[in-house]
Amino acid sequence: MTDHRHPAGPDLMAWRDDELPPPAAQAIADHVAACAACRAEVQALDQARGLLAGDPAPPLAPAWPRIAASRARDDRLGRPFAWAAAAACAAGLAAGLLVGSPAADRRCGRGILAHGPAPVARQQQRVHAGDVLDGGRRPKG
Amino acid sequence: MNIEIPDETLLARGAEGDETAFRLLVERWEGAVGSFLFRMLGSREEAEDLAQETFMRMIAAAPRYRDSGQFRSWLLRIAGNLARSRLRRRRLVRWLSLEQAAVDPPVAGPDALDRLEADQRRQRLRSAVGRLPDRQREALVLRQDHDMSYREIADTMGVTVGSVQMLLHRALTALRRDLGQQEETA
Numbered sequence: 313m314t315d316h317r318h319p320a321g322p323d324l325m326a327w328r329d330d331e332l333p334p335p336a337a338q339a340i341a342d343h344v345a346a347c348a349a350c351r352a353e354v355q356a357l358d359q360a361r362g363l364l365a366g367d368p369a370p371p372l373a374p375a376w377p378r379i380a381a382s383r384a385r386d387d388r389l390g391r392p393f394a395w396a397a398a399a400a401c402a403a404g405l406a407a408g409l410l411v412g413s414p415a416a417d418r419r420c421g422r423g424i425l426a427h428g429p430a431p432v433a434r435q436q437q438r439v440h441a442g443d444v445l446d447g448g449r450r451p452k453g
Numbered sequence: 454m455n456i457e458i459p460d461e462t463l464l465a466r467g468a469e470g471d472e473t474a475f476r477l478l479v480e481r482w483e484g485a486v487g488s489f490l491f492r493m494l495g496s497r498e499e500a501e502d503l504a505q506e507t508f509m510r511m512i513a514a515a516p517r518y519r520d521s522g523q524f525r526s527w528l529l530r531i532a533g534n535l536a537r538s539r540l541r542r543r544r545l546v547r548w549l550s551l552e553q554a555a556v557d558p559p560v561a562g563p564d565a566l567d568r569l570e571a572d573q574r575r576q577r578l579r580s581a582v583g584r585l586p587d588r589q590r591e592a593l594v595l596r597q598d599h600d601m602s603y604r605e606i607a608d609t610m611g612v613t614v615g616s617v618q619m620l621l622h623r624a625l626t627a628l629r630r631d632l633g634q635q636e637e638t639a
């Protein structure tokens with residue numbers, strides 16, 4: 313029997329995406345078959361998706377050459393330099409805070425601290441998935 | 454054929470010092486990571502920058518990776534967190550102005566007008582995607598470009614499946630409304 317109440321929009325979309333369990337999917341399928349308004353809603357969602365599908369992202373430059381170069385540079389510089397660079401970076405950070413430069417913070421958040429030894433307390437924490445995945449955020453304070 | 458070697462195996466080999474394994478992994482995933490970051494940031498240059506950072510973090514984390522069969526979600530979670538962090542730093546998402554520079558200039562010729570119109574349509578669409586809230590855009594891109602299930606998107610974004618459903622629906626609704634308004638004013 314067809315349910316005459318319209319399904320919610322997110323449920324219609326999930327039905328279209330085959331993301332609903334069979335009983336719920338069947339109920340919505342029955343409703344949509346008999347409801348022009350819901351068919352139009354599904355069609356409108358499909359159109360919005362179609363627009364996106366027709367606009368692929370442009371290809372980017374190969375990543376490996378830059379990664380390999382960066383790793384080779386880190387290997388060449390070695391640990392002592394990394395410590396010195398990290399110290400310089402920390403000094404730069406302090407200076408950056410004084411003049412409000414986000415660039416210094418960004419630079420230090422990448423290259424050196426990401427691959428060199430640990431100059432700050434944050435590095436003493438175990439590098440857990442949450443640390444790796446934190447997007448380079450720095451603790452406040 | 455290297456394409457048959459599972460991601461997790463390559464990652465483990467890389468962690469043991471096999472640089473070729475890391476290279477194969479990067480080459481296998483750079484398209485997906487790059488397009489995801491481009492959609493999130495709207496800038497080719499920044500997408501390339503953060504793609505490199507994503508893979509550097511992947512390599513750094515390789516020794517501690519626990520195989521759960523969800524390598525793609527794990528990798529795109531790194532990329533997503535980096536993208537959101539970058540967007541926070543920007544404070545203001547300058548999607549439109551950045552993306553204008555990435556569109557090829559129209560070339561004179563018999564189909565120049567068609568190309569110009571196509572560029573303008575693409576521009577409107579990318580601008581509309583860029584105006585979505587970060588989480589909605591992320592869910593939409595993972596679904597549309599990467600064909601992820603709601604479960605995978607939830608794992609990647611660290612939210613519930615129900616939240617993914619809401620984010621996706623809001624994103625599509627906002628896109629329809631935004632593009633519809635643009636058509637009316639065009």
